[in-house]
Amino acid sequence: MASDITTEHLILWLTAFARNVAAGRDGLNELDAATGDADHGTNLYRGTQAFSNMIAQSADHGTPGAFLKAVGLVIVGSVGGSSGALYGTIFLRMAATVGPQVAAIDGTVMANALRAAVQGILDRGRARAGDKTMFDALDPAARAFDGAIASGQGVAAAWQAARIAAEVGAAATAAMRARRGKSSYVGDKSIGIADPGAASVALLIASAAEVMAHI
Amino acid sequence: MASDITTEHLILWLTAFARNVAAGRDGLNELDAATGDADHGTNLYRGTQAFSNMIAQSADHGTPGAFLKAVGLVIVGSVGGSSGALYGTIFLRMAATVGPQVAAIDGTVMANALRAAVQGILDRGRARAGDKTMFDALDPAARAFDGAIASGQGVAAAWQAARIAAEVGAAATAAMRARRGKSSYVGDKSIGIADPGAASVALLIASAAEVMAHI
């Protein structure tokens, strides 16, 4: 059980993500300004503020599954826009996969949760690989995590693999032409700059890798 | 009769004024921009364009009195704003003083005409000396013209005297606080820059002096 993910880990993860979003807010807005409406950082910040408040308001956040569900609801309830629905879905699908009962998430369940999150993005937004969305960061991350676990590595190593995959995936969106979200309206002009949602997903995965490095 | 003012002289006068207004338009607008609405040059230009058209449209402009009246009506009909009414009044009062019949205006009649124009400005706008309006250029000009004629000088010399008086008068408006017209709304902030209407009246008198220098 030493390498399983507890609610404590999840709180650390989201706290780190909140910190990273606060630091990266303007940068994410700038990415969004190039082809969209310059608000992706501000939107996420609204969400991370809301769950920081939630975390602060209670000492007991229940099981990992209950906590993930609460995070999803807080995001859906505070962010709005595309990313509110999409980030909310990521957490709600992870929660559904983990279930309300288990006390800690092992590597396999976490891998399944990430794959469910990817499927959630697809269900909501019907993006395809290469459409220049957060899918292009989250999907490789989930695959890398899954692969690491399948090959017998621990959660910490799996997060490191996922982090690299997410970062590579996010960077690769720069060369893509947007076919989903607001950036898709400017067509070829979207080529040359990374997708803000992919960049923020890379931050999300990196935050996990950071806090669960020694799990 | 050699030193009397004919319709031809008046046409030359107004043609010169039109040229000077075209050249000075932006400068007059700038003076107006400082405390008013930046349109005095544009307003006068509309008027000088209109009477240039009038002059071009016919070869015979009748007696000096008839011509001055026509100019007054053209200005009143095309300029609008304060300066349309005021400049129109200047010409209409000169026309009334000269009368429709005389073939040429002698120095005394011209002096009376200028004084009538000054009275017209007072009737319309109830400005006092020092209120920072065109009165502060036109009144000294009319007095100087009158004085020159009364002391036996010719029309050309009288216009030169009037020109100097108008220019000095216009320059002196810079130190005044506006109490009439749009500039009066900004109170003490009007101090430090010359009144656009006084500046344009100085141009008007200078134009006369220019074309009647050898009358």
Place this chain on the structure above:
Amino acid sequence: MKRFMNEPQDVVRDYLNGLVAAHPDVLRLDTDHRVLRRANAAARPKVALIAGGGSGCEPLHTGFVGPGMLDAACPGAIFTSPVPAQIIAATRAVDTGAGLIHIVKNFTGEVMNFGMAQEIMAFDGISVETVLINDDVAIKDDDDSAGRRGLGATVLVEKIAGAAAERGDDLAAVAAIARKVAARARTFSVGLTSCTPPERGRPVYVMAEDEMDLGIGISGSPGRDRVKLAPAHEIAAMLLTEVLADLRPAPGSRLLVMLSGLGGTPDAELYLLYGEVAAGLRAAGLRPERVLVGNLVTSLEQQGAALTLLELDDAMLALWDAPVRTAALRWGM
């Protein structure tokens, strides 16, 4: 300068063409005289209301021509009052013999040109009542200036007197209610930017990013005081203080509140500012009985706002609520 226009010198003509094209059921344009009048003008005898002023302040007055408001408007060049011939043509076009009223904002050019027009019409035995609007409290009411400008009260006079004329009141009655409204209305304005007359092609003056102008008028003239840009609630307090100190409404008065943008301020900002004004009025024990928020008396694309308060009585209130159908103000029909 970025704006929708063809040639800078044609903006007034082209605007009027578009306005009548959009409102053929309400408006007719006499292109030669540049006179805008009601489509049904002079259909029946009524007191006629005529107004005009420099263009660039739209919808004033052109947007207020129509049943229940003005009979005709004569728009001048940008920020320049109309010429007498135009004023005369507008007046004659809507003269039904029942009486004529010129609504004149107290600007030197406007007063002079309407005055000249009236002098000329007097030769033909046509007499016109003048209602002078001078509601701007930014100017001291003494002889040291051209006098208080006519600002937002113009709209209220045009609406209320327009309704009185529409229901058939006679000349004396319409002029009386118009003057009563003018006497009980006050305005104070704040500008956040300058504006750019099309033929000039650049702003009338320059303001820093953190400045605003208190006590501006219309037509792009600078204001009385240049101060630091303030939050909306402070600006609302300044506007209210200036207007109330001069209007001195009776305690508990019912007010008509007009908050007009200067052209470039979106309605959403005006509503935000109105929220602060409303809070201030409530705190002062006054009742905003009717409210009109929007870009109504403007200076081209200038950003800013003007607060006009009118102390209402029952007669004004009923006339304000009466139907009106113009390009810019419409209800009840």
Place this chain on the structure above:
Amino acid sequence: MKRFMNEPQDVVRDYLNGLVAAHPDVLRLDTDHRVLRRANAAARPKVALIAGGGSGCEPLHTGFVGPGMLDAACPGAIFTSPVPAQIIAATRAVDTGAGLIHIVKNFTGEVMNFGMAQEIMAFDGISVETVLINDDVAIKDDDDSAGRRGLGATVLVEKIAGAAAERGDDLAAVAAIARKVAARARTFSVGLTSCTPPERGRPVYVMAEDEMDLGIGISGSPGRDRVKLAPAHEIAAMLLTEVLADLRPAPGSRLLVMLSGLGGTPDAELYLLYGEVAAGLRAAGLRPERVLVGNLVTSLEQQGAALTLLELDDAMLALWDAPVRTAALRWGM
């Protein structure tokens, strides 16, 4: 950034407070859920129309709540669609049991959040019809983008379907006319400047003084093509060409023409531009039967305009002319 506001993060809240303060006879605000609804909501059974989207596009949708138009609006943060809880609260607040319609502009965030709200309401057995608005011809109608945005047609759908609901049409009838209007309306937009979201404090992007953006949407996204600024008659021709090529109205059709500013363009410029549009329509043998010019679907203080054409039939025309009373659109009452 110069604007009337208090704290940048409070502009939506403060705007809504001002809006309801100015229109207490028409509007009520549920501050907790940020839901704006009619003062008389749910007074009698009727099909309820609910819309919402990112704020900053006012008067859309908040200015269109009232008799004859919307029943409720749920405004999101600036340029960010509302959240499901808000949408649910708005929908519940006006549910009389006679049927519910969500008018959803085809933006990813709006579609997703309304979709989530409907999924959640379905658990309680509440079902809602969705009318999707996607009239923007700047976007190709294929799978290579998020699809055509919902722009000006939204106003027309809200007005016409609102009138149908008001006179008591049932859910199927109201949804049918709403979809018919959405299907026969097209929009194309041009931007002259960017805009400045309050929390950002500087423009979304920078444009040169002699440039304009063709095919922009709302919310400050850049356009499809950046081209040289052109005179109004050329811009009108571009707008018309784009809209007509896609709408393909029958020869001699009667059209409803809406020319909306983007927030910072004064109405006078819009009327000027409309004059050129009207000339183009006449030249094309089309009839502008009804015309609406003003700042109706905006992006904060952006300068620009959007042309929406709707091919009218008698049913739409009658519903368009029906009385309406909202903050931004009012006639007949």
